[in-house]
Amino acid sequence: MNLKLFSYIIFPAIFLVFMISCGSNRSGNAGDTTSRSSTSESGETRVPMPAFNTDSAYHFVEKQVAFGPRVPNTAEHEACGDWLQNSLERFADTVYVQHARVRAWDGTVLNIRNFIGSFQPENNRRILLCAHWDTRPWADHDPDPANHFSPIDGANDGASGVGVLLEIARLLSKNQPDIGIDIIFFDAEDYGQHDQRQGIDRDTWALGSQHWSRTPHRPDYNARFGILLDMVGAHNATFRHEGYSMLYAPHIVRKVWQIARQEGFGHYFINDEGGHIMDDHYYINTIRNIPVINIIDQRRDTPHGFFPYWHTVNDKMDAIDPNTLHAVGTTVLRVIFEE
Secondary structure (H helix, E strand, O other), X not given: XXXXXXXXXXXXXXXXXXXXXXXXXXXXXXXXXXXXXXEOOOOOEOOOEEOOOHHHHHHHHHHHHXXXXXXXXXXXXXXXXXXXXXXXXXXXXXXEEEEEEEEOOOOOEEEEEEEEEEEOOOOOOEXXXXXXXXXXXXXXOOOOHHHOOOOOOOHHHHHHHHHHHHHHHHHHOOOOOOOEEEEEEEOOOOOOOOOOOOOOOHHHOOHHHHHHHHOOOOOOOOOOEEEEEEOOOEOOOOEEEOHHHHHHOHHHHHHHHHHHHHOOOOOOEEEEEOOOOOOHHHHHHHHHOOOEEEEEEOOOXXXXXXXXXXXXXXXXXXXXXXXXXXXXXXXXXXXXHHO
C-alpha cells in the first residue's frame, strides 16, 4: 500500500473459478449464490440481496496472483490488466479504460490503466467502489534485506480488494440494487518511494487515483459516497476507523461499521480509531470532493501497523483467509443494497 507506514507514524495520536466454487467449502456460505435477507437488531426484515460467494472471490484473488507481481511497465502487469478488462466487460453494463502516462518518484514514466465498470450508467444516484490492482515493486519491509528490491505478489495488498469487487460485479450482473454502481480498479497506487529513500513524499503514491480524480471517466462524474478496499483478505484482520475517512466521511464510516456489526462481523470491524492512511481515497476526497472511506486492515501488534506480511515477499495466497473476504464482501453488498 502507499504511504501507509509513514502516515501511521506521522499521525499516531489522531488514528475478497466462480465456475469451480460450488465444489469447495472455504467458508460457511461458499457456493451459495441465492438471494438472502437478514433481520436487523430491531427485528425488522431487511432488503434482500444476493449472497456473497466466497469461493468465487477467492478464485479472483488467486487468478491475479497467478500472473505474478503486477508492477507497471511489466508483461505481468499488462496481462493481468487485460484479464481485468475482460472480466469487467463480462459483468458491467459499461466499461471504461483510462490510459495514462505518469511519472514516478524516481523519474520512471509508467504506462498505467484505470478500469471502470459501471452498472446502470444512466442512473444519477451512484455509489463508488474501488481498489488498486497494481503491486509493490519492492519488498522494502521484508525482514531479509536481500529482498528489499524484489517485487511482491500482493495477494492481500492489491488482489484481495479487487477480488472482493469482482465478485460483487459478478453478482450485480445478475441482480442490481436501485442505484448506479461504479467499480474502479486504480493503477500505480503502490509505486511510491522506496523505504530507503530519505524524506517523505506522500504524493508519490496513488498515482492512478490522482489522475482519475483530476480527469474522471466522465467529466461530470459524482457519487453519493465511495468505499475503498485495501488489504481486506488477511487472517485476523482488524478494520478500524481510518483517520481521513473519519475526517471526510464519518457518517459513512458509522453506517458501514454498524452494518458489519449487524451482519455479525464486529470482530473484524472494530469501533476504534485507526491511523491516517495516505491511500486512493484521500485524493478522491480532496480533489474530487466525493466522500470516500477506506476499509483497510490496521494492527496494533506489528511495527508498521499493518498485517505481518505487508510489503514483503510473503504476501502470497497463504496470507489470504476466505473468512475475511466473506466479511468484507457481505458488508459492502449490504451497504449498497440498503442504500
